[in-house]
Amino acid sequence: xxxxxxxxxxxxxxxxxxxxxxxxxxxxxxxxxxxxxxxxxxxxxxxxxxxxxxxxxxxxxxxxxxxxxxxxxxxxxxxxxxxxxxxxxxxxxxxxxxxxxxxxxxxxxxxxxxxxxxxxxxxxxxxxxxxxxxxxxxxxxxxxxxxxxxxxxxxxxxxxxxxxxxxxxxxxxxxxxxxxxxxxxxxxxxxxxxxxxxxxxxxxxxxxxxxxxxxxxxxxxxxxxxxxxxxxxxxxxxxxxxxxxxxxxxxxxxxxxxxxxxxxxxxxxxxxxxxxxxxxxxxxxxxxxxxxxxxxxxxxxxxxxxxxxxxxxxxxxxxxxxxxxxxxxxxxxxxxxxxxxxxxxxxxxxxxxxxxxxxxxxxxxxxxxxxxxxxxxxxxxxxxxxxxxxxxxxxxxxxxxxxxxxxxxxxxxxxxxxxxxxxxxxxxxxxxxxxxxxxxxxxxxxxxxxxxxxxxxxxxxx
Amino acid sequence: xxxxxxxxxxxxxxxxxxxxxxxxxxxxxxxxxxxxxxxxxxxxxxxxxxxxxxxxxxxxxxxxxxxxxxxxxxxxxxxxxxxxxxxxxxxxxxxxxxxxxxxxxxxxxxxxxxxxxxxxxxxxxxxxxxxxxxxxxxxxxxxxxxxxxxxxxxxxxxxxxxxxxxxxxxxxxxxxxxxxxxxxxxxxxxxxxxxxxxxxxxxxxxxxxxxxxxxxxxxxxxxxxxxxxxxxxxxxxxxxxxxxxxxxxxxxxxxxxxxxxxxxxxxxxxxxxxxxxxxxxxxxxxxxxxxxxxxxxxxxxxxxxxxxxxxxxxxxxxxxxxxxxxxxxxxxxxxxxxxxxxxxxxxxxxxxxxxxxxxxxxxxxxxxxxxxxxxxxxxxxxxxxxxxxxxxxxxxxxxxxxxxxxxxxxxxxxxxxxxxxxxxxxxxxxxxxxxxxxxxxxxxxxxxxxxxxxxxxxxxxx
Numbered sequence: 001x002x003x004x005x006x007x008x009x010x011x012x013x014x015x016x017x018x019x020x021x022x023x024x025x026x027x028x029x030x031x032x033x034x035x036x037x038x039x040x041x042x043x044x045x046x047x048x049x050x051x052x053x054x055x056x057x058x059x060x061x062x063x064x065x066x067x068x069x070x071x072x073x074x075x076x077x078x079x080x081x082x083x084x085x086x087x088x089x090x091x092x093x094x095x096x097x098x099x100x101x102x103x104x105x106x107x108x109x110x111x112x113x114x115x116x117x118x119x120x121x122x123x124x125x126x127x128x129x130x131x132x133x134x135x136x137x138x139x140x141x142x143x144x145x146x147x148x149x150x151x152x153x154x155x156x157x158x159x160x161x162x163x164x165x166x167x168x169x170x171x172x173x174x175x176x177x178x179x180x181x182x183x184x185x186x187x188x189x190x191x192x193x194x195x196x197x198x199x200x201x202x203x204x205x206x207x208x209x210x211x212x213x214x215x216x217x218x219x220x221x222x223x224x225x226x227x228x229x230x231x232x233x234x235x236x237x238x239x240x241x242x243x244x245x246x247x248x249x250x251x252x253x254x255x256x257x258x259x260x261x262x263x264x265x266x267x268x269x270x271x272x273x274x275x276x277x278x279x280x281x282x283x284x285x286x287x288x289x290x291x292x293x294x295x296x297x298x299x300x301x302x303x304x305x306x307x308x309x310x311x312x313x314x315x316x317x318x319x320x321x322x323x324x325x326x327x328x329x330x331x332x333x334x335x336x337x338x339x340x341x342x343x344x345x346x347x348x349x350x351x352x353x354x355x356x357x358x359x360x361x362x363x364x365x366x367x368x369x370x371x372x373x374x375x376x377x378x379x380x381x382x383x384x385x386x387x388x389x390x391x392x393x394x395x396x397x398x399x400x401x402x403x404x405x406x407x408x409x410x411x412x413x414x415x416x417x418x419x420x421x422x423x424x425x426x427x428x429x430x431x432x433x434x435x436x437x438x439x440x441x442x443x444x445x446x447x448x449x450x451x452x453x454x455x456x457x458x459x460x461x462x
Numbered sequence: 463x464x465x466x467x468x469x470x471x472x473x474x475x476x477x478x479x480x481x482x483x484x485x486x487x488x489x490x491x492x493x494x495x496x497x498x499x500x501x502x503x504x505x506x507x508x509x510x511x512x513x514x515x516x517x518x519x520x521x522x523x524x525x526x527x528x529x530x531x532x533x534x535x536x537x538x539x540x541x542x543x544x545x546x547x548x549x550x551x552x553x554x555x556x557x558x559x560x561x562x563x564x565x566x567x568x569x570x571x572x573x574x575x576x577x578x579x580x581x582x583x584x585x586x587x588x589x590x591x592x593x594x595x596x597x598x599x600x601x602x603x604x605x606x607x608x609x610x611x612x613x614x615x616x617x618x619x620x621x622x623x624x625x626x627x628x629x630x631x632x633x634x635x636x637x638x639x640x641x642x643x644x645x646x647x648x649x650x651x652x653x654x655x656x657x658x659x660x661x662x663x664x665x666x667x668x669x670x671x672x673x674x675x676x677x678x679x680x681x682x683x684x685x686x687x688x689x690x691x692x693x694x695x696x697x698x699x700x701x702x703x704x705x706x707x708x709x710x711x712x713x714x715x716x717x718x719x720x721x722x723x724x725x726x727x728x729x730x731x732x733x734x735x736x737x738x739x740x741x742x743x744x745x746x747x748x749x750x751x752x753x754x755x756x757x758x759x760x761x762x763x764x765x766x767x768x769x770x771x772x773x774x775x776x777x778x779x780x781x782x783x784x785x786x787x788x789x790x791x792x793x794x795x796x797x798x799x800x801x802x803x804x805x806x807x808x809x810x811x812x813x814x815x816x817x818x819x820x821x822x823x824x825x826x827x828x829x830x831x832x833x834x835x836x837x838x839x840x841x842x843x844x845x846x847x848x849x850x851x852x853x854x855x856x857x858x859x860x861x862x863x864x865x866x867x868x869x870x871x872x873x874x875x876x877x878x879x880x881x882x883x884x885x886x887x888x889x890x891x892x893x894x895x896x897x898x899x900x901x902x903x904x905x906x907x908x909x910x911x912x913x914x915x916x917x918x919x920x921x922x923x924x
Contacts, residue, residue: 024578025571026529027562032575035520035590042521058497059504063612064526064595065548067488083554086527088564090549091599100489102550109487113494116486128497133526137553150525 001391002268004406007214011265015144018273018334020264029142029149036281036335037260041152043279044259045131047183048154051176057127057156062109064132065100070108073233077107080200084136102135107201107252110157111234118248120239121161125169129156129253145261146218146462152257159236159248166225166249170206173223173253174436177208180255181220185276185385186210186262187392188220189408191433191457194420203227208255209432209461211392212265215406217432217459220258226250266388272334274358274384277377282317284309284373285337287328289344302343305353308370309341314377333358338380339373359383398455402426402446408459410435412443412452419447420456429458463853464730466868469676473727477606480735480796482726491604491611498743498797499722503614505741506721507593509645510616513638519589519618524571526594527562532570535695539569542662546598564597569663569714572619573696580710582701583623587631591618591715607723608680608924614719621698621710628687628711632668635685635715636898639670642717643682647738647847648672648724649854650682651870653895653919656882665689670717671894671923673854674727677868679894679921682720688712728850734796736820736846739839744779746771746835747799749790751806764805767815770832771803776839795820800842801835821845860917864888864908870921872897874905874914881909882918891920 002010015021020037033041052059065088072078086102089095103109110128118126134153142148156173160166174190181188188210198205199222208221230236231247240246267274277283286309288302302318309316317337319328325342332340342354352364355373357380365372395407402411402423411423423446424431434454445452464472477483482499495503514521527550534540543566550562565571572590580588596615604610618635622628636652643650650672660667661684670683693699693709702708729736739745748771750764764780771778779799781790787804794802804816814826817835819842827834857869864873864885873885885908886893896916907914 022575022578025525025575026532027525027527030525030527032525033523035522038521038523059500060497061495061500061614063487063489063492063494064597065489065492065612070488085554086550086562087552088548089551092545092547092601100548113484113487116484135526139554150527152523 001266001387002213002270004213004215007212007265010268010270011143014264014268014273018264018336020260020273021144023144027149029138029147031144031148039281040263040275040279041257041260043281044184045154047180047278048129048131048255051180052129052156055127055172055176057129057158060110060128060130061132062103062106062113062130064103066103066106066109068099068101070112071101073108074201074230076229077201081105081136084138086135086137103132104134104136105153105254106130106132106134106155107157107230108234111230111236111250114157114159114248115234115236118159118236118238121241124159124161124238124248125165126159127156127169128158129154134256143261143462145257145264148257154255156253158251159231160250161238161240161246161248163227163249166227166251169251170223170225173251174206176253177221177223181208182385183276183278184259184263185381185388186220186259186266187385187389189392189396189432189457190436192436193433194417194431194456196417196421197431197433199224201226201229203229206436207432209459210262210266211395211408211459212262212462213391214265215395215460217408217461218258218262218265219461220262221253221255224252224254226252266391267336267384271330273336275336275338276384277338277381280336280338281315282332282335282337283314283377284316284339284341285328285332286316286318286341286343287325287332288318288320289325289342289347291345294345297348298343298345301348305341305343305367305370309373312371312374314373338377359387400443400446406460408432408457410455410457411446412441413454413456414445414448414450414452415454416445416448419445422447423456424458427458428460430461432457432459432461463728463849464675464732466675466677469674469727472730472732473605476726476730476735480726480798482722482735483606485606489611491600491609493606493610501743502725502737502741503719503722505743506646507616509642509740510591510593510717513642514591514618517589517634517638519591519620522572522590522592523594524565524568524575524592526565528565528568528571530561530563532574533563535570536663536692538691539663543567543598546600548597548599565594566596566598567615567716568592568594568596568617568619569692570696573692573698573712576619576621576710577696577698580621580698580700583703586621586623586700586710587627588621589618589631590620591616596718605723605924607719607726610719616717618715620713621693622712623700623702623708623710625689625711628689628713631713632685632687635713636668638715639683639685643670644847645738645740646721646725647843647850648682648721648728649847649851651854651858651894651919652898654898655895656879656893656918658879658883659893659895661686663688663691665691668898669894671921672724672728673857673870673921674724674924675853676727677857677922679870679923680720680724680727681923682724683715683717686714686716688714728853729798729846733792735798737798737800738846739800739843742798742800743777744794744797744799745776745839746778746801746803747790747794748778748780748803748805749787749794750780750782751787751804751809753807756807759810760805760807763810767803767805767829767832771835774833774836776835800839821849862905862908868922870894870919872917872919873908874903875916875918876907876910876912876914877916878907878910881907884909885918886920889920890922892923894919894921894923
């Protein structure tokens with residue numbers, strides 16, 4: 001893991017060195033996705049889609065542009081986003097009759113149509129999602145994948161007959177998150193955000209956060225219970241079994257390209273990024289170790305091994321470039337390929353291949369046991385997950401009083417907003433909220449001294 | 463195929479009846495992709511991606527927004543698109559220093575970065591593509607998938623050392639188009655567009671057109687030779703083997719959601735759409751034929767058949783809804799599922815399944831020959847392709863003089879713009895251009911009477 005002090009500079013450079021993006025596009029905060037980075041993002045999308053399919057969500061695509069009048073239907077929502085939206089005011093040489101905005105998130109685009117799709121309780125639950133780009137005019141310093149102005153975004157939107165069914169959905173969302181982040185070897189924590197920091201328009205919000213090597217947290221996902229806050233202004237009603245009409249209860253679940261930012265940051269090291277095998281476009285790279293005179297023999301063996309690796313379902317690349325093995329090692333380590341296979345004359349003689357995992361474990365595998373590479377990938381994933389989990393756990397601190405600490409802290413809190421904000425101020429941190437699952441607290445609030453039944457989680461964050 | 467007269471109304475309704483899109487979104491020309499329609503589009507994208515991968519194109523993603531100054535670098539290009547672009551002028555409460563436009567196509571977004579990526583002849587050819595949405599403020603009547611304002615778009619962009627290599631790319635593009643449209647069972651024609659109708663900024667343009675049942679053509683793809691028209695204003699230069707610097711030659715290849723519009727229009731009939739098996743999300747649907755007393759036996763057989771069909775790699779859906787078989791037939795025909803399997807007590811007794819292809823061929827298949835479904839799908843694809851091909855061929859007319867005809871006509875033409883435009887006017891049609899491959903012509907120009915060595919193709923179009 002990268003040292004705390006070096007992290008931000010390392011991250012700034014690695015995203016271009018590993019050929020994930022190009023930051024030279026002439027609009028601040030809007031980067032170009034290079035082929036390797038885009039492939040990673042698309043592989044992450046594929047994992048999301050699998051989870052959505054398993055849980056009966058249907059994929060839709062709604063227009064990018066939203067009329068101003070629709071955007072303004074939910075009062076808190078517009079308040080929360082009005083500073084951040086891009087406005088389309090003209091088309092061709094005409095000024096538009098009504099201004100249009102680029103979606104910063106899609107509630108107000110989807111919900112006018114949901115009100116047409118939902119008629120009866122038999123239409124519920126309605127479970128949809130889309131993978132789109134959203135646009136937010138960030139005023140803070142931008143950072144590739146972490147704070148950008150065009151955001152590759154996943155958003156699930158669901159409608160339910162009642163609050164309880166919406167709560168069940170939120171439970172399902174948290175289970176999806178467990179499986180999803182596990183596949184990416186990313187340990188995370190979930191917290192119910194304090195009321196003063198919930199999503200604009202939500203009844204309550206849950207944040208999913210990871211801890212970066214800088215000891216700052218990064219929100220990589222969020223789940224929102226909307227209750228009927230949107231269904232009322234958007235008139236999303238259904239006829240119940242009793243023939244009466246009711247407003248739906250709604251939830252959303254969102255994630256973004258920040259997930260890639262987290263993978264880069266948490267698993268990376270001085271040599272480059274380190275990919276979980278689930279999203280690595282190349283899981284195994286073969287580097288021939290060639291000396292004059294044995295070239296063809298080695299290359300033939302490399303080609304045979306490649307075929308065998310592919311035949312067990314693993315993506316494999318044979319690096320035939322005219323470069324030294326050392327230079328090749330450097331390139332593939334930079335790009336985070338999980339396993340490197342070296343094959344030289346000695347390996348052939350001994351009927352083995354030499355493997356080195358991206359986290360530095362070197363061993364020989366018998367030539368007739370290529371199948372073992374699968375196990376090696378699993379073990380590699382497990383190790384990088386556990387390393388990150390250890391780092392996360394070591395940096396969560398339960399405190400009894402205000403004191404300067406880095407990472408994530410938890411302090412006894414009475415639940416009052418004024419005390420929570422006072423803690424934020426004194427700690428010079430932002431509240432993440434109350435952890436899920438919640439832990440019992442029998443202390444006194446560090447601000448007012450009254451009974452505290454909650455631990456308030458805080459951290460510095462991105 | 464739908465009657466010419468009924469086509470436009472049929473098309474207008476079918477896109478919603480088959481649950482492909484919802485046209486009630488509050489911005490004209492911007493429709494909602496419903497799950498089934500979006501799935502079809504994504505399956506089309508998958509076929510494109512496979513072709514791109516095979517031909518060593520790399521997928522990238524460039525920002526949606528383009529600064530006005532970049533857009534204006536190529537004079538013809540801005541002229542061609544200036545009436546059609548959406549302008550972002552404000553963000554939050556601020557007026558932007560420089561106006562940004564939503565990409566109507568991405569040349570001006572990509573090429574400033576290409577000039578940074580390309581240094582040497584060893585960086586060439588550069589072959590990239592992206593699948594993105596583009597935005598055009600259409601003033602003509604909008605039509606789902608055919609003329610919309612937010613367009614799901616595919617665009618390949620390539621850079622080459624010289625004109626000849628760019629020409630080779632165009633040849634490859636036409637081969638890709640052959641394979642791609644064949645997979646979608648869409649016969650098409652390709653034509654070199656006349657100079658007065660080429661793409662804004664191109665040296666020459668090739669249009670790929672299909673013929674719709676309305677006897678109007680629909681451009682479903684285009685390939686452009688840019689020569690150095692963009693590389694000069696965007697400074698895309700490389701160092702040749704001789705150490706000197708040269709401007710690149712460039713090409714593009716574009717397609718869009720119109721491909722889906724073509725599939726709907728060309729294969730559809732009174733019962734609904736008719737999908738080529740390559741993109742059908744459900745290739746085979748099983749409808750149980752149930753009578754009281756035999757229900758469980760039939761359902762068990764249906765489940766077994768479903769498993770067997772899936773085991774040979776075909777997507778299969780068992781329709782267990784509480785509806786009559788007739789109603790189920792209606793639904794799946796509307797949605798274009800290639801093969802319907804009926805299983806009732808008599809089928810079980812006779813050790814068969816009864817299949818009906820979406821183009822109306824009914825037969826029985828022996829229960830132990832499920833594998834034959836693959837062949838049936840191939841035959842079905844072949845039939846719907848050939849039917850469309852016959853329709854196309856029957857509606858191309860070689861004329862010797864101006865006379866009113868429907869469909870596609872070809873007339874002897876001397877090659878002069880004024881004569882071409884006169885032919886357009888008198889035929890009340892638009893030029894498609896000169897066919898590829900070109901056919902010899904030894905007639906006289908129908909306008910000026912001079913020697914005509916070309917056939918000018920024309921049609922009414924969308």
